[in-house]
Amino acid sequence: xxxxxxxxxxxxxxxxxxxxxxxxxxxxxxxxxxxxxxxxxxxxxxxxxxxxxxxxxxxxxxxxxxxxxxxxxxxxxxxxxxxxxxxxxxxxxxxxxxxxxxxxxxxxxxxxxxxxxxxxxxxxxxxxxxxxxxxxxxxxxxxxxxxxxxxxxxxxxxxxxxxxxxxxxxxxxxxxxxxxxxxxxxxxxxxxxxxxxxxxxxxxxxxxxxxxxxxxxxxxxxxxxxxxxxxxxxxxxxxxxxxxxxxxxxxxxxxxxxxxxxxxxxxxxxxxxxxxxxxxxxxxxxxxxxxxxxxxxxxxxxxxxxxxxxxxxxxxxxxxxxxx
Amino acid sequence: xxxxxxxxxxxxxxxxxxxxxxxxxxxxxxxxxxxxxxxxxxxxxxxxxxxxxxxxxxxxxxxxxxxxxxxxxxxxxxxxxxxxxxxxxxxxxxxxxxxxxxxxxxxxxxxxxxxxxxxxxxxxxxxxxxxxxxxxxxxxxxxxxxxxxxxxxxxxxxxxxxxxxxxxxxxxxxxxxxxxxxxxxxxxxxxxxxxxxxxxxxxxxxxxxxxxxxxxxxxxxxxxxxxxxxxxxxxxxxxxxxxxxxxxxxxxxxxxxxxxxxxxxxxxxxxxxxxxxxxxxxxxxxxxxxxxxxxxxxxxxxxxxxxxxxxxxxxxx
Numbered sequence: 212x213x214x215x216x217x218x219x220x221x222x223x224x225x226x227x228x229x230x231x232x233x234x235x236x237x238x239x240x241x242x243x244x245x246x247x248x249x250x251x252x253x254x255x256x257x258x259x260x261x262x263x264x265x266x267x268x269x270x271x272x273x274x275x276x277x278x279x280x281x282x283x284x285x286x287x288x289x290x291x292x293x294x295x296x297x298x299x300x301x302x303x304x305x306x307x308x309x310x311x312x313x314x315x316x317x318x319x320x321x322x323x324x325x326x327x328x329x330x331x332x333x334x335x336x337x338x339x340x341x342x343x344x345x346x347x348x349x350x351x352x353x354x355x356x357x358x359x360x361x362x363x364x365x366x367x368x369x370x371x372x373x374x375x376x377x378x379x380x381x382x383x384x385x386x387x388x389x390x391x392x393x394x395x396x397x398x399x400x401x402x403x404x405x406x407x408x409x410x411x412x413x414x415x416x417x418x419x420x421x422x423x424x425x426x427x428x429x430x431x432x433x434x435x436x437x438x439x440x441x442x443x444x445x446x447x448x449x450x451x452x453x454x455x456x457x458x459x460x461x462x463x464x465x466x467x468x469x470x471x472x473x474x475x476x477x478x479x480x481x482x483x484x485x486x487x488x489x490x491x492x493x494x495x496x497x498x499x500x501x502x503x504x505x506x507x508x509x510x511x512x513x514x515x516x517x518x519x520x521x522x523x524x525x526x527x528x529x530x531x532x533x534x535x
Numbered sequence: 536x537x538x539x540x541x542x543x544x545x546x547x548x549x550x551x552x553x554x555x556x557x558x559x560x561x562x563x564x565x566x567x568x569x570x571x572x573x574x575x576x577x578x579x580x581x582x583x584x585x586x587x588x589x590x591x592x593x594x595x596x597x598x599x600x601x602x603x604x605x606x607x608x609x610x611x612x613x614x615x616x617x618x619x620x621x622x623x624x625x626x627x628x629x630x631x632x633x634x635x636x637x638x639x640x641x642x643x644x645x646x647x648x649x650x651x652x653x654x655x656x657x658x659x660x661x662x663x664x665x666x667x668x669x670x671x672x673x674x675x676x677x678x679x680x681x682x683x684x685x686x687x688x689x690x691x692x693x694x695x696x697x698x699x700x701x702x703x704x705x706x707x708x709x710x711x712x713x714x715x716x717x718x719x720x721x722x723x724x725x726x727x728x729x730x731x732x733x734x735x736x737x738x739x740x741x742x743x744x745x746x747x748x749x750x751x752x753x754x755x756x757x758x759x760x761x762x763x764x765x766x767x768x769x770x771x772x773x774x775x776x777x778x779x780x781x782x783x784x785x786x787x788x789x790x791x792x793x794x795x796x797x798x799x800x801x802x803x804x805x806x807x808x809x810x811x812x813x814x815x816x817x818x819x820x821x822x823x824x825x826x827x828x829x830x831x832x833x834x835x836x837x838x839x840x841x842x843x844x845x846x847x848x849x850x851x852x
Binding site for chain 1 (some may be wrong): 566569572573580581583586590599601603661662663668681684690691693694696698699700701702719721722725752753754757778782785788800804808812824827831835839843
């Protein structure tokens with residue numbers, strides 16, 4: 212955007228000669244293309260207004276009402292939804308469960324993805340290897356959730372079968388209150404690590420190869436090069452990837468909605484142990500029909516996400532590059 | 536003179552010393568270990584898909600009996616036939632061990648997914664590239680502010696607009712229609728505009744200026760000059776859009792839950808919820824999930840290189 216900014220004053224200085232009929236005059240190039248802009252932007256602008264801008268304002272408004280989906284009506288109740296939220300044990304539980312998920316998910320996923328990215332960078336540029344690693348990310352979450360549900364089945368699942376073979380007793384996984392969140396996190400680590408690695412890999416490609424050659428001549432080992440070259444120079448990219456993946460991680464829904472609660476069960480279980488924020492908002496809205504309250508919960512989610520993103524950008528100094 | 540065979544330049548000496556100082560064997564072992572790790576990662580990535588196919592080729596009685604060999608005992612394609620609704624009652628009984636198995640109306644869901652995803656892809660790629668062209672090339676008041684506003688839409692979590700959009704689509708009477716399921720993604724997504732604008736900014740302005748001087752309208756320039764130059768990024772965007780639409784779950788779940796418009800993801804979950812807990816139909820479920828993943832895998836194999844190369848770009852820049 213910055214690169215185009217200087218053009219604007221000049222363009223605005225021309226007082227909109229909309230009536231110029233002959234575009235053959237060279238001067239026509241400087242004319243603001245307002246009419247064409249309207250034509251080109253109209254469909255997407257309508258989409259933006261109807262499905263992004265208006266819903267955002269309406270969502271904010273709904274959060275101050277007791278809108279009920281069954282009655283399809285509601286009225287202004289001020290801050291009551293927000294007051295209720297603060298004393299809602301299920302909300303705090305959802306928050307706790309979500310944060311637990313994010314910490315496990317992001318912690319392990321980032322380390323693994325970084326490892327894979329460095330491995331790819333040092334070993335192979337093969338498209339097939341990258342393609343295989345990114346494959347799970349392309350498959351519908353629902354498909355993967357069902358697949359892992361089956362593989363992690365307490366009785367018939369292959370994972371428990373293999374655990375038994377090495378002498379570990381069968382685990383409950385998705386059916387165990389203590390294991391369900393780590394399991395969901397694990398499924399999504401498996402799904403996203405290749406994709407995240409590819410993002411980091413793109414960042415690694417921007418590091419000048421000469422630095423590694425020079426370090427190798429000076430006798431630096433792989434670990435030393437990773438610590439003193441790769442990590443510092445990758446930091447801006449790593450920071451952006453972290454912000455994006457953390458925000459995505461807070462919004463986990465598909466896997467929880469499909470894979471928890473067992474076959475035909477209620478998602479979020481067992482015993483609320485996997486009812487993440489998204490799932491809770493979804494259930495409040497479409498199961499209990501408390502649209503107003505659900506809207507207030509999603510306002511809280513936006514606030515939470517903004518704060519988390521700001522803190523991360525601050526801590527990771529994402530906008531500064533060491534590769535000056 | 537035998538002296539001529541010995542390296543004389545200092546650089547050649549040092550390079551010869553270096554290669555001697557680091558014996559080949561040691562370097563290779565490091566690489567072998569690294570490749571072994573990579574191999575393990577690839578196996579971990581691929582094994583679940585293998586197990587999906589393996590289960591889909593098994594019969595439920597064999598699964599219940601706990602047969603866990605890597606090759607399915609008595610491989611059968613009856614589950615795929617069941618998922619596609621072409622199995623006979625006799626075959627169903629043999630495969631499920633039950634008189635009545637739940638069935639997924641796979642063809643209907645497949646048709647719904649294809650219709651919805653095609654609508655979304657065509658609309659989004661066309662309208663977003665138009666918008667991207669305006670943001671990249673046309674000069675008008677408030678352009679950068681408007682673009683910034685578009686980008687801000689990327690920050691809003693989907694669950695936030697889910698609720699108001701649901702009320703809107705419901706009030707418009709579009710619930711359980713293809714248009715309703717496609718609507719929020721049909722006209723614009725911030726990512727698509729951003730993606731195409733990045734590309735258009737990189738196209739040289741000179742060709743365009745020549746066309747303007749020749750009296751070509753902006754629309755003609757866009758259609759006859761810009762679009763043909765942008766086939767590669769447009770294809771990438773189309774494939775990414777199609778896959779995203781194919782994988783979408785939350786919105787179709789609320790906007791299109793009626794059986795006749797269910798897309799694949801929603802239908803699969805409905806199938807899961809309806810399978811009896813006492814005798815879950817895992818082989819049928821895995822056959823259906825595998826079939827649901829096939830279009831994505833085919834697209835990916837056909838256009839894999841381009842997509843893999845575009846991931847770094849789309850994710851970071």
